[in-house]
Amino acid sequence: MNPIRHRNPVPGTGAHPALRALAMAAALGATVAFSVVLARLTLEPSPASEALTYSNVHPGQSIRAYVNHGTAREAARQIGGNLLLGVPFGVLLPVLVPQIRGLARVVLCTTVVMTLVELVQGALVTGRAFDVDDVILNTTGALLGYLLLGRRLGRAVHPRRTHWWHRFTRRQPEVEVVKPRSARWWHRFTRRHPETEGGAAG
Numbered sequence: 001m002n003p004i005r006h007r008n009p010v011p012g013t014g015a016h017p018a019l020r021a022l023a024m025a026a027a028l029g030a031t032v033a034f035s036v037v038l039a040r041l042t043l044e045p046s047p048a049s050e051a052l053t054y055s056n057v058h059p060g061q062s063i064r065a066y067v068n069h070g071t072a073r074e075a076a077r078q079i080g081g082n083l084l085l086g087v088p089f090g091v092l093l094p095v096l097v098p099q100i101r102g103l104a105r106v107v108l109c110t111t112v113v114m115t116l117v118e119l120v121q122g123a124l125v126t127g128r129a130f131d132v133d134d135v136i137l138n139t140t141g142a143l144l145g146y147l148l149l150g151r152r153l154g155r156a157v158h159p160r161r162t163h164w165w166h167r168f169t170r171r172q173p174e175v176e177v178v179k180p181r182s183a184r185w186w187h188r189f190t191r192r193h194p195e196t197e198g199g200a201a202g
Contacts (some may be wrong), residue, residue: 024095084141094153
């Protein structure tokens with residue numbers, strides 16, 4: 001029988017368990033710090049702004065107002081600030097919660113969380129209002145964070161997930177058949193014979 005050698009390497013299994021635990025602990029600490037910052041930025045009352053706030057349920061309305069009726073600095077602060085606020089979702093979630101890895105899951109999770117935050121601050125926090133554009137910008141920031149860094153971090157820390165469609169799209173490993181060397185006439189004199197139990201007595 002001809003020996004067979006597999007040429008394709010074995011897929012990676014993620015980081016070492018100790019490094020994985022360390023990365024998840026670091027991600028947890030960063031998530032706690034980010035949650036504190038998020039709470040202070042979104043849930044802290046602002047009585048001075050109470051008369052100026054209004055709810056916005058029309059996508060793009062607040063963004064157009066920032067661009068058309070405000071200064072460039074104010075527009076950059078409002079739009080850029082909301083984008084940056086969503087970036088940690090895209091970076092930390094794939095490391096902290098492996099089940100949420102994937103573009104659609106990160107976007108969905110960020111949308112749900114930020115919608116809840118907007119609803120709470122609009123209903124309970126003085127000087128705050130629900131703004132759908134904030135949710136859109138936060139989710140866009142999470143998308144950018146995932147594509148730039150979160151996807152790579154998730155794959156580096158955790159084993160790659162296996163989906164049902166991989167059984168149809170995965171390439172079979174290439175094999176190399178090693179043919180035995182052809183025998184020559186002089187091999188009968190130089191080939192070593194296997195030792196047997198009935199050999200010569202010492």
